Amino acid sequence: MRRKDTKERILEASMKLFSEKGIRETTIKDIAKQVGVTEGAIYRHFASKDEIVLGLFQTYSEDFYRRLISAVRGESSYRERFSETIRAFLSFCFENPSAFKYLSLFHYLRAKDVKSFSPLPKDAILELMDEGIRKGHVKVKQEYALALFVGLLERTFLLVEAGILQKEEVLVEDLASILWKAIS
Amino acid sequence: MRRKDTKERILEASMKLFSEKGIRETTIKDIAKQVGVTEGAIYRHFASKDEIVLGLFQTYSEDFYRRLISAVRGESSYRERFSETIRAFLSFCFENPSAFKYLSLFHYLRAKDVKSFSPLPKDAILELMDEGIRKGHVKVKQEYALALFVGLLERTFLLVEAGILQKEEVLVEDLASILWKAIS
Amino acid sequence: MRRKDTKERILEASMKLFSEKGIRETTIKDIAKQVGVTEGAIYRHFASKDEIVLGLFQTYSEDFYRRLISAVRGESSYRERFSETIRAFLSFCFENPSAFKYLSLFHYLRAKDVKSFSPLPKDAILELMDEGIRKGHVKVKQEYALALFVGLLERTFLLVEAGILQKEEVLVEDLASILWKAIS
Amino acid sequence: MRRKDTKERILEASMKLFSEKGIRETTIKDIAKQVGVTEGAIYRHFASKDEIVLGLFQTYSEDFYRRLISAVRGESSYRERFSETIRAFLSFCFENPSAFKYLSLFHYLRAKDVKSFSPLPKDAILELMDEGIRKGHVKVKQEYALALFVGLLERTFLLVEAGILQKEEVLVEDLASILWKAIS
C-alpha cells in the first residue's frame, strides 16, 4: 500500500516542503527523507527536480481551476453560483493550504513559466465576472472585479494562516455579500 | 570607485534582481555583474548576502509605512484620507515596482523574519480601518477591511505588471469608491 | 566506491597532509586529490573540514593514551614499566610519525580545543610520575618529571625526523637510564 | 614618536597575533587593526605577508641565538656557563613568550624554510654540548644532550604558559642540576 504510490508521496512531500521553505531551499535530499527513501529513488519517478516543480503547479493549478469552473458553471442562479465559487475557492485553500501557498509562490518565482499553463484558476473567475457584466450584475471593470475577488479571498486565507483570523470565523456568506456589494 | 556610492547601487541592483528572479536564485555574482564590480567588492559593503536581503526589507518596509501613515494621519476628512492612503499605496507600487514585489516575496519566503520588523505597512492600514470602525464609516470586520484594501490594491498592481491593465487606466477614485462601498 | 572505506582513506590522507603542511594550508581539494575523489565526496563522510580535524585529534590522542596507559599499568616492577612506557611512546611516534606531529601541531594551533578532550596522553605519563613520587623513585617535582619525560622523547623523535639521528640508533634503554637518572 | 616606528609595531603585532591564532588564521586586516592603520599601510613597509613571516623568524631566531651564544661563550667555568645558558633560554622565553611560541610554530609549519637560516638557536646549545663532551662533563650522546636540554626547557615553558606551573616556581638552579645530573 505504502510502496504503491511513492510517486504520489513524493509530490505531496515536495509541495509541503516547497510551500514551507521555498523551492530552492528544499533539496532532493529533504524530499527523499520526508518520503522515507533515498535521493536516487526520486529519480526513478521524476527526471529532475524541475519536473516535480512544474508537475506540481500543473496538477494543483488544474485541480483548483476545475473546482472553480464547476461552481461557476453550476445550474443555479448567478448569485448562488457567485457564492458557490467563493466557497469553492476557500475550500481549496483550507483543504490544501500548502498547495495554495505553493501556487502563489510559483507565480512569484516563475512568472514566465505560468504563461505556458492554461487554463489557470483566474480564468474561471474571469468567466464568472464576464457573465456578471453581461447580465448586469457586475458594474465595475472586469479587472477590478477580478482583483477584488481574488485579492479579498487570498488575503483572508493569509490572515487565517497567520493566525490573525480563525478559520471558523470566516463565513462564506459574509465574504459573498461584501464582494457582491463592492462590484455591483 | 566608479561612481559615488557603490553601496547604494548594490542595494538597487539586488532589489531589482531579487524581485525579478527570487532571492535564492540571485547570486552575489549576478549582483556584482549588475553593479559592474567583482564579487569581493560586495563584501566591503555588506557582511553577507542576508544582510542585503534583510536591509532591503527594512528600508523599503519602513519607507512604505511612512508614506502610508502620513496619508492616514493627514489633516483632511476621513473620506479624503481614505483616498489619500490608496493614492499613497499605489504611488509606492508604481514608483518602486521592484520594491513592492520584493516586499511581497519576502513575506512569502521569510514569514518568520517579518515578525521582527515593526511597524509594518499593514499597521498603517489597520490604523485607518480602526478609525473608520470607531467613526462608523467601516461596517465590516476589521480583518476583512484590511484584506479588501490590501488585496484589491495589490492585485490591481499585479494586473498592471502583468500587462493586463494599463497604469493609465488605474484611477484612484474608482478604486476608492469601490472599496468605500465594500466596507460600508 | 573505489576501495572499501573512503572514510578511512580521507582520515589518513588528511593526517598526512595536515602534519606536513599544516591544517589551514591543507585544502579539501588537496585531501580529495590525495584520496582520488572529488571535493564533494569528502562531504558525504564528514560534515566539515573541522570534523576531520577534530576527529583526527580524538582518534589519535585516544590511541596514544591507551598505549601509554597500558604500559603504565602493567604487571611488572616500576622500573620495568618506566622503560615500557618509553618504549610505548616511541613506538607510537615511529609507527605514526604523521600522527604524532599532527597531535603536536594541534596543541599549538588549537590549544583551547585540547581542553575538551580527556584523557590526554600526558595524563598517562602523569600517572606514572605520581606513582614514582609516592614510591620514592621520583625525587623531582612532578611537573619537571613530566617535562623531562615528554621533552626528551619528543625532541628525540624530532631529531630522527630531521635526519639528525637514525631511528636505529635510538635505544630505549639509553633513554630510560638517562631519564631515570635525571628524575631520581 | 608613535608614528616613527610603524614598521616595528607591525612586526610586534604580527608576532603576537601569529603566536596566538596561527599564521594563516591571522589576516593583514587583523594586523592593521591591531597596529591602528589600514591594510594598505602594511604594504608600505613590507612587500608581502610572507616577508613579515620570514622577517619575524629571522629577527627572533637571531636574537635568541645571540643571547644563548653569549652565555655559552662566557668567561666563567663550564658549569657556570651551563647554568647561564639555561637562564638565557628561559629569559628569552619569559620575556617574549609570543616570540618563542612563534619560533616553535614556524618550525612546525615551515620546516623546510628553517633550513635556510643559520645560525639557529640550537647551534648555540650544540656548541655548549660539544665543549662538555670534549671536556668530559657530558657523558651522553650529543643528540640526547640537546634533546634533554631543549626538551626540558621548552616543556617547562609550556607548562607555565598553560598555567600548570607558576613562573615564580621555576628555578634555574633546579633545572640546571636536573639537567647536569642527566647528562653526566
Place this chain on the structure above:
DNA sequence: CATGAATGAGTCTTCATTCAT
C-alpha cells in the same frame, strides 16, 4: 605616508544528478 575600495584567485560547502550495485 596612509586610506580603503576593488580585484581575483581561492576556500569551504552545497546540491542536482548519475551510476554501480
Place this chain on the structure above:
DNA sequence: GATGAATGAAGACTCATTCAT
C-alpha cells in the same frame, strides 16, 4: 525499484594584494 557513494558545477565568502586619491 531502491541505495548511497561519487561527481561537478556552482555558490557564498575570504583575503593577500593593488592602486587611485
